[in-house]
Amino acid sequence: MADYEERQSLLGDEDKGRQAAEAAGGPGRPLPAICDPGHLLHRIVVLVFMCFLGFGSYFCYDNPAALQTQVIQDLDLNTAKFMQLYAWYSWPNVVLCFFGGFLLDRVFGIRLGTIIFSLFVCVGQVIFATGALVNRFWLMEVGRFVFGIGGESLAVAQNTYAVNWFKGKELNLVFGLQLSMARIGSTVNMNIMGWVYSKVAALVGTPGHTALGASLMIAGVTCLFSLTCALVLGFLDKRAEKILNKEQGKTGEVIKLTDVKDFPFTLWLIFFICVGYYVAIFPFIGLGQVFFIEKFNFSPAEARAVNSIVYIISAPASPVLGFMVDRTGKNVIWVMVAVITTLAAHMMLAFTFWNPWIAMSLLGVSYSLLACALWPMVAFVVPEHQLGTAYGFMQSIQNLGLALIAMAAGAILDTRGYLFLEVFFCVCICVALIAVVMLYFVDYLKGGDLNMSAADRAKLLKESTSDAEIKRRSSRVSEGELARLAHMSAFGLRNRYLSRLGAQVCTHHLCFDSIQTEIPLFPNSVFKTSHWQCICF
Amino acid sequence: MAALSVELNPGWPSPLPPVGDLLHVRAVGDNDTLHFLFCSLGAPTLLLVHTNSSSSTLEVDWTQFLTRKVSGSLRVEPESSILQSNAIVFSRLLEYDDVNNTANPTSDFFPPYDLRDFTWARLNLSGASALLCGAAATFANGSLCLKLTVFDSEGRDQILPRLLHSANSSQVEVWLDGVLPQATRSRFLLELQAVGGAYPLSRVEVQRSIDDEFTPSIFKVLQWLPPLNRTYGGSGFLQWKPVSYRQFSPVVEDGTPAQHSPPRPQSCAEESSGLIRAFYAEPETFGLNVSFGLAGEPFYNSTRFFSWTVLLGVGLPPMDSFSPAVLIMMAVGLGTPMILLLLGGVCVCIRKRASASSYEPIN
Numbered sequence: 001m002a003d004y005e006e007r008q009s010l011l012g013d014e015d016k017g018r019q020a021a022e023a024a025g026g027p028g029r030p031l032p033a034i035c036d037p038g039h040l041l042h043r044i045v046v047l048v049f050m051c052f053l054g055f056g057s058y059f060c061y062d063n064p065a066a067l068q069t070q071v072i073q074d075l076d077l078n079t080a081k082f083m084q085l086y087a088w089y090s091w092p093n094v095v096l097c098f099f100g101g102f103l104l105d106r107v108f109g110i111r112l113g114t115i116i117f118s119l120f121v122c123v124g125q126v127i128f129a130t131g132a133l134v135n136r137f138w139l140m141e142v143g144r145f146v147f148g149i150g151g152e153s154l155a156v157a158q159n160t161y162a163v164n165w166f167k168g169k170e171l172n173l174v175f176g177l178q179l180s181m182a183r184i185g186s187t188v189n190m191n192i193m194g195w196v197y198s199k200v201a202a203l204v205g206t207p208g209h210t211a212l213g214a215s216l217m218i219a220g221v222t223c224l225f226s227l228t229c230a231l232v233l234g235f236l237d238k239r240a241e242k243i244l245n246k247e248q249g250k251t252g253e254v255i256k257l258t259d260v261k262d263f264p265f266t267l268w269l270i271f272f273i274c275v276g277y278y279v280a281i282f283p284f285i286g287l288g289q290v291f292f293i294e295k296f297n298f299s300p301a302e303a304r305a306v307n308s309i310v311y312i313i314s315a316p317a318s319p320v321l322g323f324m325v326d327r328t329g330k331n332v333i334w335v336m337v338a339v340i341t342t343l344a345a346h347m348m349l350a351f352t353f354w355n356p357w358i359a360m361s362l363l364g365v366s367y368s369l370l371a372c373a374l375w376p377m378v379a380f381v382v383p384e385h386q387l388g389t390a391y392g393f394m395q396s397i398q399n400l401g402l403a404l405i406a407m408a409a410g411a412i413l414d415t416r417g418y419l420f421l422e423v424f425f426c427v428c429i430c431v432a433l434i435a436v437v438m439l440y441f442v443d444y445l446k447g448g449d450l451n452m453s454a455a456d457r458a459k460l461l462k463e464s465t466s467d468a469e470i471k472r473r474s475s476r477v478s479e480g481e482l483a484r485l486a487h488m489s490a491f492g493l494r495n496r497y498l499s500r501l502g503a504q505v506c507t508h509h510l511c512f513d514s515i516q517t518e519i520p521l522f523p524n525s526v527f528k529t530s531h532w533q534c535i536c537f
Numbered sequence: 538m539a540a541l542s543v544e545l546n547p548g549w550p551s552p553l554p555p556v557g558d559l560l561h562v563r564a565v566g567d568n569d570t571l572h573f574l575f576c577s578l579g580a581p582t583l584l585l586v587h588t589n590s591s592s593s594t595l596e597v598d599w600t601q602f603l604t605r606k607v608s609g610s611l612r613v614e615p616e617s618s619i620l621q622s623n624a625i626v627f628s629r630l631l632e633y634d635d636v637n638n639t640a641n642p643t644s645d646f647f648p649p650y651d652l653r654d655f656t657w658a659r660l661n662l663s664g665a666s667a668l669l670c671g672a673a674a675t676f677a678n679g680s681l682c683l684k685l686t687v688f689d690s691e692g693r694d695q696i697l698p699r700l701l702h703s704a705n706s707s708q709v710e711v712w713l714d715g716v717l718p719q720a721t722r723s724r725f726l727l728e729l730q731a732v733g734g735a736y737p738l739s740r741v742e743v744q745r746s747i748d749d750e751f752t753p754s755i756f757k758v759l760q761w762l763p764p765l766n767r768t769y770g771g772s773g774f775l776q777w778k779p780v781s782y783r784q785f786s787p788v789v790e791d792g793t794p795a796q797h798s799p800p801r802p803q804s805c806a807e808e809s810s811g812l813i814r815a816f817y818a819e820p821e822t823f824g825l826n827v828s829f830g831l832a833g834e835p836f837y838n839s840t841r842f843f844s845w846t847v848l849l850g851v852g853l854p855p856m857d858s859f860s861p862a863v864l865i866m867m868a869v870g871l872g873t874p875m876i877l878l879l880l881g882g883v884c885v886c887i888r889k890r891a892s893a894s895s896y897e898p899i900n
Contacts, residue, residue, distance in 0.1 A: 294756060295749075350747065413789075415753075416753065420863060426870055430870035430873065434874050437878055437881060441877075
């Protein structure tokens with residue numbers, strides 16, 4: 001991950017902040033703690049708004065999955081068309097992953113950018129709901145497209161805000177909280193939307209596209225709430241900037257598409273793992289509800305609950321597993337464990353009638369484990385100035401894969417049924433497994449950088465920094481050393497060099513002549529010396 | 538494989554009998570014969586007789602057969618070669634008003650349509666299949682049709698629900714098309730009666746299968762079987778999937794669940810069906826209702842069509858198994874990482890052994 005300490009943060013110096021706050025509050029009167037941007041209490045308030053910033057977008061992303069039967073029935077769709085709703089969300093992000101950071105840094109600025117993306121999320125959801133109200137499917141697809149433009153970039157903005165208001169160890173906690181809020185949003189959506197729809201349908205009279213549109217509009221209220229959070233955050237950020245006299249935060253991402261040709265083979269393997277894995281998770285959850293109803297005879301409410309267990313588990317599991325992976329290292333092994341566990345879960349769901357709670361819980365744990373182990377590996381493989389490009393590329397092809405496979409999954413389900421779909425997902429996971437196995441061996445044969453334990457990696461970091469230190473020191477004192485060497489005879493120089501090699505040194509020698517020699521010491525300088533010809537005995 | 542021979546109204550000189558048709562299909566195997574009899578005299582009936590001789594024949598006494606009062610007017614000779622026989626009678630079509638959308642057919646029934654009172658058209662033959670359509674007196678337009686197909690080898694139907702059939706089975710597709718329902722929220726039930734010779738079909742077994750490749754999202758197969766203490770080998774069965782379709786050439790979205798009630802003994806099969814009366818002396822009958830539609834599903838009025846398919850046969854009911862595509866995909870998908878692991882392990886071992894025998898580095 002990039003080195004956040006090096007970035008200018010809004011809270012570089014707490015003391016300075018307090019002084020500035022005192023100045024703002026008037027002479028001799030400091031701001032109350034909650035209004036003071038430097039104080040922890042104010043930052044907690046900001047944290048609350050930051051967490052709810054992404055809530056609306058995660059809530060509305062999985063609306064189609066929560067209402068799958070209703071969407072298909074009310075709009076008279078087949079599964080392939082239903083999955084288009086997910087594909088259209090992913091298409092804009094194939095391109096936008098590269099530009100999100102650029103837009104936030106150079107074009108809009110973090111504050112305006114967040115508000116604009118929140119607006120896109122809101123407007124997208126409204127268009128989506130309107131499409132359902134007037135029974136026009138193409139309008140719903142447009143709505144999901146607009147929603148997609150805002151959704152992923154909003155996550156980048158959320159991260160940037162976090163980095164600018166918190167630092168060091170706090171940052172891990174903040175990221176964890178943001179992730180948990182996202183998962184809570186998805187879970188609440190899965191479990192509540194069915195109930196909302198039934199209430200609306202009772203109000204409207206009959207279930208149908210009108211009831212569906214109204215339910216989706218109600219879901220859009222969460223997006224409005226997120227937009228409000230974005231506005232409040234923008235105001236608080238601007239105010240803090242004025243009080244603390246710091247500049248606007250930046251994502252710091254630099255994307256250079258020409259770097260792609262320099263990506264090492266191990267990075268491409270990591271891309272394969274990412275795509276192969278995530279396309280077997282998200283489209284599956286999108287289609288999961290009806291699968292559990294039909295195959296395992298679950299009631300709709302139970303089916304939705306078991307579908308959301310992946311998100312529920314990943315909320316607490318992500319920080320715990322992240323801590324474990326950080327402590328133990330050996331990322332490749334953890335990725336392999338996660339992929340094999342997911343394969344086992346999918347095979348359980350496909351080939352047995354065992355209680356799906358088991359398989360879905362396994363899926364939730366392995367999904368969290370993979371996220372904690374896979375994404376940091378990119379930072380080990382790629383130099384820091386290419387990190388932005390690498391992550392952008394990874395997200396871009398992840399979204400491309402999701403878009404294509406979502407459509408394929410719908411089509412497969414319509415023609416060949418659930419068993420074939422599960423086998424297809426198993427094959428995708430097997431592709432990821434092949435990539436992991438290859439990654440393990442390629443990495444092992446190249447020296448094992450990726451699969452180091454955390455202790456080894458820390459040692460390597462220390463050594464590499466100490467080597468860098470020595471080089472820096474040696475370049476600084478070279479001139480003084482030159483002066484000292486001037487008084488030494490060539491014989492002495494030769495001995496010094498030879499002794500470093502471990503060769504024998506003469507103890508007695510007889511010198512009887514003086515010869516001028518030129519010894520090249522550095523590329524552009526030559527050391528002139530005169531010496532006595534000596535023989536050893 | 539069996540050789541099929543089809544005859545319509547055997548023994549009756551042309552023109553056709555005044556009312557009702559009798560279709561006789563003989564499937565002759567190496568040392569046994571299956572006689573499929575499909576009759577529209579009264580309620581449509583499919584009778585299956587299994588004999589252990591490859592030269593058994595059908596004898597019909599038409600004058601007595603047409604009176605529908607004489608038992609024994611239809612015989613399979615020689616009678617001693619009959620191993621067993623089963624029949625299915627499509628006796629009644631019931632309609633009820635599902636006001637609260639609960640799909641619970643216990644009340645609000647309209648007067649039932651008795652299929653024996655329908656006016657049946659002539660049997661329309663094409664190859665080894667026959668189409669029978671008829672309408673009740675109260676149908677303004679629309680009809681109830683039954684399509685029988687007899688098979689001479691194993692195979693799978695092309696249209697949903699794509700039932701798997703063996704050479705010892707026949708398939709009946711029932712559909713109601715274009716009939717005006719008596720209420721906007723009405724749903725239908727079809728009453729079936731199964732008649733057994735020695736071993737009547739008395740229980741319905743639900744088989745869960747993990748494979749839904751051919752009928753997407755349906756994981757159950759229902760079988761109507763004789764009592765448990767009777768061995769599977771030589772008895773008859775009825776098999777179907779609990780789904781009905783709302784369009785004529787259906788896709789998966791047109792499916793709607795079909796439920797059944799438990800089989801109960803009944804006594805009036807011989808009155809509704811001329812074929813049962815003619816063949817059986819004292820038939821043992823069990824009846825059940827198949828209801829179409831579940832709470833929350835669209836009503837009959839949305840498409841004015843429902844169809845349902847059932848298989849009648851002898852021996853072991855056919856069971857779905859994985860298609861070759863699934864097996865190949867799983868084999869390749871699981872096999873490739875294993876092979877890679879092995880290869881990688883071998884490479885690493887070779888490397889280790891090679892590096893162990895080379896020079897030590899100086900530093």
